[in-house]
Amino acid sequence: MSQHNTSALPIPIVDFSPFCQPDAPVREQIEVADRLLEGFKNNGFVYLRKISVSPQMVSEAFEWSKKFFNLPLEIKRQALHPADGSFHRGYSPIGLEKVRPVEPSHATTESAHVAAADHKETFDIGKPARSNDNIWLPEDTEKKYGLSGFREFFETFYEACEKLEMQILKAISIGLMGIDQADYLSKFHQESNNQIRLAHYPPIEADQLIQGVRERFGAHTDFGSITILFQDQVGGLQVENPSKPGQFLHVHPIEKTVVVNVADLLMRWSNDTLRSTLHRVGPPDISGVIPSRYSIPYFCGPDPKALIQCLPGCSSSQPKYEPIHADEYIKMRMKTSY
DSSP states (O other), X not given: OOEEEEEEOOOOXXXXXXXXXXXXXXXXXXXXXXXXXXXXXXXXXXXXXXXXXXXXXXXXXXXXXXXXXXXXXXXHGGGBOOTXXXXXXXXXXXXXXXXXXOOGGGTTSSOSOOOOBOSOEEEEEOOGGGGGGSOOOXXXXXXXXXXXXXHHHHHHHHHHHHHHHHHHHHHHHHHHHOGGGTTTTGGGXXXXXXXXXXXXXXXXXXXXHHTTSOOSEEEEOOSSSEEEEEEOSSOOEXXXXXXXXXXXXXXXXXXXXXXXXXXXXXXXXXXXXXXXXXXXXXXXXXXXXXXXXXXXXXXXXXXXXXXXXXXXXXXXXXXXXXXXXXXXXHHHHXXXXX
């Protein structure tokens, strides 16, 4: 049984600017990479500040997100997510998505039980170059409801997030394998079709979450390599305490930072050197009605045909997992969510 705790998880706050500046000294990049790896090994999470995505762009992303979710339901449903969950694009109303709390080490089976549907609505966006895969509102609907520019903005935002992803992968590669292997992981992330998710958690009574009557987003791990999370100041992100399984601790919002966490495939890739940790959206430290929460995660995964097998430098013990192609793993996990 999960436990509620008002304590915060000790997560490092890392100044990431050395990876955003072309002339940064290598020594500074190595120091940042080591700090990043320390957080990923201990808790699976870090805060990053001074990133390459500007605060102004992040603020604009949240403004567009709120505009979209304020639309009438029947209008949002004009960009409806595929019912079978074969790929994550378009609008998912409250109750459509449900999380199976699958442990990473057992994620290649379908044995986990089905969880309750989550009390949230989302809109998923993929790579602009594959825009035919994306599901947008009709152009005349965008104009009618004041969303002209919505699509263009998020195509630009996607590219900014992708640039940040490559910088983070470089840091992880340096931390795991040394400066000579700085581009190792990025080489496996050239054809990936990542996902921006606009998420809205409507107002809800705190007691319903505390008593387990409803969930905003149940305990889960992410599927791919890393997740980059932009969140508002309402709070609610909670991460399982690695030293006390079942106890969830807060990851409080910190202005002008992003939260980055390790996902299941990177944990598998690193032979469990890096930790993919259970996390959820639970009740913040307030009573009464919890206001709306908005977040924008950017889910990053490797190329579909990338073979995920033990990374160089992570095989001090025998590899714990059989090799698997990324698309095979991701498709199985996605089908369990809808």
